[in-house]
Amino acid sequence: MEDDFTSLLIAVGVLLIPVILALPLRIWWTVRVGNEPEHIRYRRWVRQVLDAGEPLAYRRQELDHLARGLSIESSRQGRIEMDVLHPLKLPHFMLLPVLILSPLVGLIGAILFILLFPLILVAEWVLIDRGILAKVIQVLMRVMHWGIIGIHRLDTGVRDEDAMVEHMHRLPTTAFLGLFCYLIVSYMPLPMWVGITFTILLFLVLTSIIVIVKAASHGELVFADTSQRRMQPMERLVDDILAPVVGLGLLFLLSRQLFLTQIGSSSSIFADPIWFAGIVIIVLYSAAAVAIMVEISFFGLRSERVRMVFQNQIVEVHNPIIYAFTREHDRMELNPLRSLKEHLDLGDENFEQAESFNFEDMLKAPSTLQEGEDAKPPETPNLKVFKDMK
Secondary structure (H helix, E strand, O other), X not given: OHHHHHHHHHHHHHHOHHHHHHHXXXXXXXXXXXXXXXXXXXXXXXXXXXXXXXXXXXXXXXHHHHHHHOOOOHHHXXXXXXXXXXXXXXXXXXXXXXXXOOHHHHHHHHHHHHHHHHHHHHHHHHHHHOOHHHHHHHHHHHHHOOEEEEEOOOOOOOOOOOXXXXXXXXXXXXXXXXXXXXXXXXXXXXXXXXHHHHHHHHHHHHHHHHHHXXXXXXXXXXXXXXXXXXXXXXXHHHHHHHHHHHHXXXXXXXXXXXXXXXXXXXXXOOOOHHHHHHHHHHHHHHHHHHHHHHHHHHHXXXXXXXXXXXXXXXXXXXXXXXXEEEEEOOEEEEEEEEEHHHHHHHOHHHHHHHOOOOHHHHHHOOOOOOOOOOOOOOOOOOHHHHHHHO
């Protein structure tokens, strides 16, 4: 009995290894982003701009002026802005040790990625080139009685944007999905090698579909549920569905498997809790290695093409309008800017032209007066000249 309890404690300790390794990485990232008073103040200003619903590009000059006044270099300024837009939490840092641990994990991840990439290309052809994803979106809108609009993204104009932060922000979905697939299949009465093969196939198929959906939906598109008074960003839909299912499912499946090993009800090769915990860590880090390779290769090379093709398909059917969703104190406004078609043709760099020309913009505009020259009121027109012209 004591041996069983000791094995359980060791297994729990092994399962906590990712959390323990993540803590110093989390502290390191906090220091790297900046935790000094001036960094916290700049972060607060960035948060205020985003809370007002304004893209950072609209307040770029003001933010740069504030950063110079606080003696914040542009690289740290960009890290602070990216950390506010895409905050990295403990689950993200739990996956980083895969980069420094045993080469075995990287080898397993590389083999899986070699199998995965052709599946991603197949999923891209089926979902994007054949227009299946756009048709699924139409069915979903009909069933849920949703509309579709665009909300101007707030991350345009980030100073020295660090793409790796955005890549890291997407890692947990793929990594924890791999572990979830393994735990689900482990409960099936399958021989060991059949179970491993089925786990790999399930993980690869689900990942290839999720990768394409996330790449296609990364943009301004938003589902508008007017009856429920809410808006659902399309790119957040996958995470909002998977996160609670995978998160709670992992806690339940891990605790249940450990309980079965304690009472001797597990007849698989994972009846030993220590062995089971070790396999869980290997599976988690192998899936994390696959996720890292997907982010570096696919999202770095083909995601923009997938997004553009998908959005053009949405334009052909719905031609949604892009809005600026802003807030000033307790007053919220949803102002139309332009159509998604115009946005795709013109690009983000011309979005600022849709803003109204206010008093602050007038003060920033260059003057035609020479330095030291006084402004004079306009001359009164000579009406006699106009009469003579008649």
